Amino acid sequence: MSRPNALLLALFVSLATPAFSADAARGTTDAPVAAAPDPRDDIDPATGLSRSTVVKPLSDVPAVRDAPRAPQAPRAHIALILPTASPALGRLADAVRLGFAAAAEAAGKEALPVIITAIDNETTALPGACAAAQAAGAAIVVAAITRDGASALAKSDCARRPVLALNDPQAAPPELPPNLYTVSLSLENEARQVALLATDNAGNSAVVIASGSPLSKRVQEAFEREWTRDAGQIAARIVFTGGADDAPLIRERLAGVRADLVFMALDQPEARLVRPYISGMLPLYATSMSVNPRAEAVVNVDLQGLRYVEMPWFVQPDHPAVMVYPQPRNMSVEEERLYAFGIDAFRIAVELTRPERHFPIDGVTGKLTLEGTHFNRALTASEVDGGRVIPLRAP
Secondary structure, eight states: OOHHHHHHHHHHHHHHHHHHOSSOOOOSSOOOOOOOOOGGGGBOTTTSSBTTOOOOOOOSOOOOOOOOOOOOOOOOEEEEEEOTTOTTTHHHHHHHHHHHHHHHHHHGGGSOOEEEEEOSOHHHHHHHHHHHHHHTTEEEEEEOOSHHHHHHHHHSSOTTSOEEESSOOTTOOSSOOTTEEEOOOOHHHHHHHHHHHHHHHTOSEEEEEEOSSHHHHHHHHHHHHHHHHTTOEEEEEEEOOSOTTTTTHHHHHHHTOOOSEEEEEOOHHHHHHHGGGSOTTSOEEOOGGGOOTTSOHHHHGGGTTOEEEEOHHHHOTTOTTGGGSOOOSSOOHHHHHHHHHHHHHHHHHHHHTSSSOOOOEEOSSSEEEEETTEEEEEOEEEEEETTEEEEOOOO
16 A cells, blocks of 8 residues: 555544444543433332322312211101100109100010100190101100190191000090090099999998099099999088198088998098098098008008009009019109009000000009090009008908
8 A cells, every 4th residue: 555545544544433432432521421220220119109209189179978878767666755854744754754664674675666755845845746756657656644745646637647645635626536545544533433333332322522622623523423323322522621620520511411431532641631530430432642552551540441443553562464563763652653654555555556456454553445545444442451552352
């Protein structure tokens, strides 16, 4: 090769070497160039996300609400509506509630469940509470311990399904609703039974002793209506004013009267004052208004020989129904009567919900017989002997 050509070839090679060299080009600082990172090294194994991922909170999303619940189907039950919230009636209503609950517990799981509603006024609140109970599935409503409450039910349209009123309506319409049943602790009913008892055992001429109280007058009138219906005669009517000084005058008033028996429409203190001034030769009759069957013998000893009708609960402790239920504690005799009444109210309610009803019921307050839509209570003929109340001995 000629010398000029050799020089040209050497110059060309020197200029082309950087472009084709396998070595990386060097910068002015002579620093090495880093290799490209492996994408797999950026994954956080704990979350599965790239470490460079930015997580922002979720916002502007409507709140999640519970799906609306489907309305529950009405459940069959026995509804007990009582004025336990009433200042005047609460104590008495609670005695009924306790008896009702005792009977429900004794019935066990076979009976319908009981739902209790407390109200404060039977006249105004009861019809609405009754309608609400029926809408909730009540197979029967039990309510109305007062006459006003029973009247409110009789005038309402609540008795589309069975309703048991625990008193008699004050002013019943000509025809009660067909599903409105009634049962009560009516003293008038006792007076009628005593009149029949006296007719069978004592004769046909009676002296009636009453006070001026409205209750005494109602008991007197009930006795006289039944007594005269069976051809009895009223030999005399004596008004007792209630004073201790007035009691001895009873003997004088009776001295000139010819009668076969005496009926007293008096409360317990009045009856104890009057009894010693009535001859022991005259049979003496009254209602449970005149007697406290739980009183000590020394209290009732002045009522010796008095005859009346009483609940099996008080005079027949070995009665099959009485033995089933617990005795209440710390109750007055008035409350205990309502406790026993609550027991029988539950038993009636259960029977009224059955397809096949079986009456009468041998209850703790008497033998319960359905007459139309009213339950009649036949009580136990009883007498005071030595200060104790016992079933009346056969003559």
